[in-house]
Amino acid sequence: MTSSALQGLAALAIAPTAESQNMAAQFVEQLKQSVDGWKICAEGFTSGTYHQNDHVKFFCLQVCEHYAKTSYRHASAEDVNAMKSFILTCIGMESNEGSQSKTFIRNKLAQVASLVFVGDFPQRWPQFFHDLMGQLASGALAVDMYLRILLSVQLEVVDRDISHSPEEMQRNTLLKDAMREMCVSELADSWHQIMTTYETSHPDIVNMCLEVVGGYVSWMDIGFFANDRMVALLLRFLVKEELREAACDTVHDIVSKGMEPVAKTSLIESFMGLLESAGIFNCNDDDVDFLCKLSKLINGMGLGLITSRQRLGSKGSAKNIEVTMQALEAKIPHMLRFLGNEDDDVSSGVIDFASEYIAMMKSQPSMSEVQKNHIEGLLVTIIKKLKYDESYNFEKEGEEEAEFQEYRKRARVIFNNMASLDCQMILRQVHGLVSHTLPQWKNADFRDVEVAIALIYNLGEAIPASQGQHFSGNPEKASALQDMMRLLITSQVSRQGHIAVLLQFFETVIRYDKFFVCEPEHIPEVLTAFLDERGLRNCSAKVRSRVAYLFLRFVKSTKGNLTPYLEEVLKQMQELLIINSPLNGLGHGLSDTDQLFLYETASTLVVSCSLEPEKKQVLMKQLLTPIASKFGTMLARLSEEQDEKTQQAYADCVNNSMSLASRASKGFSGTQTMRACGCVSVFTELLSIFLSALEVTTPQRALLQQGVRQYLHRMVVCLDEEILPFLPQAMEKLLKQPDAKELYDFLPLVNQIVMKFKDGINPFLSQVFMPLVMTIHQVLSAPVDANDRVSAEDKKMLQRGYFLFLSTIVCNCLDVLKVQEMQNLNQVLMSLIHGAVEIPDPNSQKSCFATLKKLIQSWGGKDALPGFPEFIYKEIVPACFAAPMKPTFDLSDGQTTLTLGEAASCMVEIFQQRGQEFVGFLRTDFFPSKGMSEENALVYIQNMQTPLKSFRKWLKRFFMEAKS
Structure with a gap:
């Protein structure tokens, strides 16, 4: 196959058309399934023949990757050596300064190497990392390849964001144990060597190495990272513009490492002291990207300290708890600084810290004055961040506006949590802000006005009425919220005019409709606002549309006044x-x-x-x-x-x-x-x-x-x-010349009429019943184009609608069927049998069996409708067996199983209505006619007399065996 396979690879290199590309892709699949396909591709990759064709090289690596994922763990010693040779040869090629491979090729090769590592280390290739490090002296490209392989190994073995099976998790644990025992010290040394060597000449390599360090820190000993030489490097990098973002991420990964609480606090504090001494947090606020990294770092430190405090619990020593709390409180000013940053990406970086800090404070029996000041500072910062940006486009909201709204939701969650922590402080602060802003709305920025109103609105969610009476008819007992609502209306702030202010005004009015029960004298002003240029006559379509809906809600809630x-x-x-x-x-x-x-x-x-x-x-x-x-x-x-x-x-x-x-x-x-x-x-x-x-x-x-x-x-x-x-x-x-869709849309109306008036419309319904049925059958039997999928779906829906219509008649106006001519009634009943057996639609079949059961219940007992018992034995019973035996009746499908359950219900109902007569029919007539043995017939009859739920389960097994 080698010669033809190499020709196939050559064909991949010249696949200009969609057809030839499709053929090439099929050829790659053949290589994946071939025993030696990976070897052919390995030879193709390393031969140099296609060194300028990334398309072919990528396909070759895909085949090798497939082999490494699926079959390599069972490889012979010969194939293991061949794979090892292939990997090292590839790395050597990619380390050559003349290599021109694209990044995606190098990444794919790294992925293949990591899969081979998983299969070989430590038993079959104990020198894996040693052999990789042996290539490092070749230069920057060799180092780049080495780091890419380490990152790929990290994804395969370490990354906790990737889900693994229990077997893979056990495998990964063994791999990490082996690495700890055999090579982590050499790995750490190689990272330090790489970063010091390429610090000036190749910052991209140093950044990648920092990413590697951050990826491995979670499971390696902290001593490899929190040491003088590594910390000195990181501090140096943190003041270099091209390295500081990656260095900051690495520090974050180090301080986020899982550790015992006392050691974790000590680690965070040592890093924090060094960072502050080096002035790292005194960076220019214009460098948003680095600020985002610093915000993330403070967030990680804060969350780590909160976790340490929680783990210390009440059993930790008072000294350790105090040290941890002091360390945590010292981070709050930094958190507030980043949270209050104008850029929402920077601010978002510490939102989790802010949220968890509030949650922790809620669990404390009381707060110190320092903590209360922190919470107040947090509230002031959140209120500031709720303000719209100057660039926000209110009429045409795009992606940036959507991102801000998402940020605002997260900020509101913090606001709500603070309210549950200190309700009175929130009310006091918001009341003060509202009282200051609303009376001066004419001279205020619309964004400040909007925030003031939004805070009133948010209080309804942050402080539910169950926590205290918001509104009272007694002015002396009026709450702060009632005062704010009165000010909202009497200040005439709704005349400010900006779309954001108007919308927030109307939303707030609707949220607190109970206010107008207590103070109905304010209703006229609000009605006027809804009806004039502030509301329904506003020049903004967005405002008009929202107000139209809110006006309805306002009228419904205040209609008594x-x-x-x-x-x-x-x-x-x-x-x-x-x-x-x-x-x-x-x-x-x-x-x-x-x-x-x-x-x-x-x-x-x-x-x-x-x-x-x-x-x-x-x-x-x-x-x-x-x-x-x-x-x-x-x-x-x-x-x-x-x-x-x-x-x-x-x-x-x-x-x-x-x-x-x-x-x-x-x-x-x-x-x-x-x-x-x-x-x-x-x-x-x-x-x-x-x-x-x-x-x-x-x-x-x-x-x-x-x-x-x-x-x-x-x-x-x-x-x-x-x-x-x-x-x-x-x-x-x-019903004048309707099509399938019109009929289907009409039937719910008929069902509604039937369910409301029931027997009260029997005379009318008796007259129109058969004409309606005949019209439905006529439309269903009309031929349609085989390619017309819309018409076919319309017919399918009409069939369902028809069976639902019959169910509605049977459940509400059964006498309508009784007065039909026998020929017509038989046609309707046979349509139910046809639907139950022949139509491959579980919904229709289920409906038919359910309706048949209702008919058995009504007409199959002592006062049976003449001729109906014969119909039961001749048609319904055979249908209960014929339907499940159809090839289209998929017993593994949930809906079909429900249909089978309805068929089972029919059989049980027949037994309840006809008793031993039915048992005799089954034993002496029906089962023998189907070739069923006496023994199996008795088993069926016995199970039919068990509870319905048990019979349904048994019946499913019965038909699964019968169809196997």
């Missing part, structure tokens, strides 16, 4: 309720979705007010009559229009009109019903008008049908028998 303002509010809303259409454009700037909220809001105002039903009817009619008048005009224009784009615009308007009316119906409730409010006629008149949309034959017919169905759904919820006269006409029009 809104009757005095009802007519004025509706008057103010009137122009905002004008429906968008091709005739009037978008004059008020609200989207269709915004208007949905407004119509529900207006309806809620009318329904909840303390007026007589007659007055409510008048107001509701004023709200909805414009919809009726515009609907007819738009529908007529749609029918007359020839241009498809304009047709679509009119159709959207017609559909939106129905959606708005549907949304208005949500203003009613279980107590304030449509009938109690005198509004039945308003909505039924609209229904009569909307039904005319079903006559439209333009391409937008489906959209209009959707609007009518939506409205009908709402009317079924809100009306009682008042809707029944409209159902025949609606059903007739909705």
